[in-house]
Amino acid sequence: MTSSPASFRASAEFAQLAGRPGRGDASAVHFTVLVRRPWWNKASTPGSWIAAAAQTVARIQLGFSRAIRRPNLKQFADVTTVTLETVTDSIKWLVLLVQVPAEPSRHRVAVWRQLRKTGAAPIHSGSWVIPDAPAFTEGIERAKELCRNAGGSFTILHASPDDAQSTHALDSAFRAARVDEWNEFLGDCNKFMQEIAKEISIEKFTYAELEEEDQSLERLRRWYRELKKRDVLWLEEAVQADEALRAGSLALEEYARLVYAAENEI
Numbered sequence: 001m002t003s004s005p006a007s008f009r010a011s012a013e014f015a016q017l018a019g020r021p022g023r024g025d026a027s028a029v030h031f032t033v034l035v036r037r038p039w040w041n042k043a044s045t046p047g048s049w050i051a052a053a054a055q056t057v058a059r060i061q062l063g064f065s066r067a068i069r070r071p072n073l074k075q076f077a078d079v080t081t082v083t084l085e086t087v088t089d090s091i092k093w094l095v096l097l098v099q100v101p102a103e104p105s106r107h108r109v110a111v112w113r114q115l116r117k118t119g120a121a122p123i124h125s126g127s128w129v130i131p132d133a134p135a136f137t138e139g140i141e142r143a144k145e146l147c148r149n150a151g152g153s154f155t156i157l158h159a160s161p162d163d164a165q166s167t168h169a170l171d172s173a174f175r176a177a178r179v180d181e182w183n184e185f186l187g188d189c190n191k192f193m194q195e196i197a198k199e200i201s202i203e204k205f206t207y208a209e210l211e212e213e214d215q216s217l218e219r220l221r222r223w224y225r226e227l228k229k230r231d232v233l234w235l236e237e238a239v240q241a242d243e244a245l246r247a248g249s250l251a252l253e254e255y256a257r258l259v260y261a262a263e264n265e266i
Contacts (some may be wrong), residue, residue, distance in 0.1 A: 091232070092132040093159040093170050096140070099126055099139045100152035106148035114143040119230035121177040132158065135229050175235070181227055182237035185220070190243035192216055196251045205262035210255065217252050220245060 027051040054126050085121040098115070100108045118139025130136050140156070161167040195216070199209055232236045 019189055094130050094132045095157045095159045095230050096128040097155040100147055100150055109145045111143055121173040129173050131232050160165050179237055182241050185241050186244055189248055193251055196255050205259045210259045213252055217248055
């Protein structure tokens with residue numbers, strides 16, 4: 001059985017179909033659905049936008065099988081095979097050239113902290129790299145404002161690496177910064193779990209301690225949300241952080257149950 005390939009693009013967000021099937025004489029038609037997702041788009045998890053694409057696949061199988069079975073066609077054709085492929089755009093980079101007067105030092109520190117908070121990674125003295133994505137725009141503008149208000153210069157360049165080595169240099173600098181952040185977060189999650197385990201082991205079941213642990217978990221949640229905004233690389237450490245935070249929430253729920261039980265006995 002032969003196949004007549006036809007390609008379609010499906011939006012990961014809207015699962016809209018574009019294009020029309022060919023009218024070949026094949027008895028079977030093989031459709032390839034390309035799910036194009038901007039690389040910075042993390043509004044949904046990979047599983048969810050693949051599920052959305054799967055709905056598009058179902059519409060292709062139903063709708064185009066019916067469309068192809070029109071009386072004026074000499075040959076009937078069934079949509080027997082659908083291939084789902086994901087296509088992610090290449091990362092686009094910005095290089096920030098930053099110069100701040102040496103004195104007073106507080107201005108240099110303020111700009112440095114803002115760049116770090118935004119997610120920029122240093123590549124050379126006074127040079128930083130950051131993805132060109134909406135998630136970083138506000139932070140970049142804030143760093144630029146701080147720099148220029150201090151009498152410094154702040155230049156934004158769109159970088160287009162010419163070779164694999166140059167691309168790797170930018171990617172590895174940003175990736176290393178994100179991995180370090182996630183590992184630091186994972187370390188604090190581990191400390192939180194140890195703290196909960198200690199309170200349970202010594203049977204310190206008080207509302208005051210529960211409130212303190214709840215505040216610690218909320219701090220981790222805020223931190224996680226900040227880090228997730230910069231997670232444009234879908235790092236494994238980010239997945240581990242999500243699992244660690246969920247485990248911490250479950251541990252706190254169990255500790256709360258023990259506290260309520262103990263307090264009700266008093």
